[in-house]
Structure formats: structure tokens, C-alpha cells
Amino acid sequence: MKRILGPLAIAVALGAALTTAPAAAAAPEAVAAHQIRAKAAGVWTGTVAVPDGTVQVTMSFHPNGTVCLVEPPPGPDGGAEGSGTWTRTGPATFSFRVTERFFDGSGATVASLRATHRATLQGANAFTTVGKASYYDPAGNVLATFATSSSMKRTQQAPTPSCP
Numbered sequence: 001m002k003r004i005l006g007p008l009a010i011a012v013a014l015g016a017a018l019t020t021a022p023a024a025a026a027a028p029e030a031v032a033a034h035q036i037r038a039k040a041a042g043v044w045t046g047t048v049a050v051p052d053g054t055v056q057v058t059m060s061f062h063p064n065g066t067v068c069l070v071e072p073p074p075g076p077d078g079g080a081e082g083s084g085t086w087t088r089t090g091p092a093t094f095s096f097r098v099t100e101r102f103f104d105g106s107g108a109t110v111a112s113l114r115a116t117h118r119a120t121l122q123g124a125n126a127f128t129t130v131g132k133a134s135y136y137d138p139a140g141n142v143l144a145t146f147a148t149s150s151s152m153k154r155t156q157q158a159p160t161p162s163c164p
């Protein structure tokens with residue numbers, strides 16, 4: 001299970017299902033939304049805490065509100081793929097939700113994860129999160145639900161060209 005929880009943590013660190021400012025919001029709110037998107041967009045690397053330790057992850061946040069898992073890449077024995085959405089929730093905060101699929105060497109799904117995180121920017125090039133994740137078997141039955149957190153550093157201002 002430790003091998004599967006590693007990619008699970010990646011998913012926890014990823015994704016977003018957030019609310020956006022209403023269309024009738026004042027101009028300063030629109031500026032704030034643009035600024036937070038500019039601040040969060042890019043490639044980030046760091047650690048995600050899971051029940052059995054931490055996992056190193058790299059993810060890419062795009063200005064259009066999408067997020068994807070960049071590393072670790074899948075190998076011949078399988079791997080993980082994940083993506084989700086993110087949105088601003090305040091002047092220096094955002095949330096994200098991600099869904100991740102874990103697969104074996106044949107490509108068959110062996111588990112999946114759904115996670116949500118609340119992130120706080122720590123200056124221009126770092127953020128921390130707290131969140132919750134649920135881990136599922138291939139049939140969709142919950143195997144575990146747990147609290148998680150992450151600490152990320154920006155490694156690139158521009159996001160990856162597209163999600164893998």
C-alpha cells in the first residue's frame with residue numbers, strides 16, 4: 001500500500017474545485033482574481049504528507065484553472081496520472097481538487113484518489129496546504145480517508161505547455 005499511497009499523495013497535492021468571484025464583483029476583486037492566478041500559475045515541486053510518510057511531487061498550475069501531475073512519471077511497472085482544477089479563494093489563497101488514477105504495467109487501474117486542498121501563498125514562490133484525501137479500490141469503494149498537507153516551492157514561472 002505504501003507504493004500506492006505515494007502517488008496518492010501526489011493527487012492530494014494536486015487539483016482544485018474552487019469558487020470564482022461573481023460576475024458582478026467590483027473591479028478590485030477582478031484584479032485580485034487575475035493577480036492570484038498569476039501568482040499560482042507555474043510549476044511547483046515539494047512534499048505531500050500521507051499517513052505513511054511524505055512523497056515528493058511536481059505539479060503544474062495553469063492560468064485557466066487546471067492543474068496536472070508532472071512527476072513522478074509512470075514506469076514499466078505502472079504509475080499514476082492526475083489532474084484537476086484550482087481557483088482563488090482570497091488575496092493570497094486558493095483551493096484545488098484533483099483526481100488521480102493509479103495503474104499497473106498493463107495499464108489496468110489498481111486504485112484512485114480524490115483530494116481537496118486549501119493553499120496559502122507564502123510570498124511569490126512558495127505555498128503550503130491542508131486538505132483531505134480519499135483513496136479508492138478499482139470498484140470505487142473507499143479504502144481510506146485521511147488528512148494531508150503539502151509544502152511547495154515554485155521551480156518555474158510558466159506552467160508546462162500541457163498536461164501529460
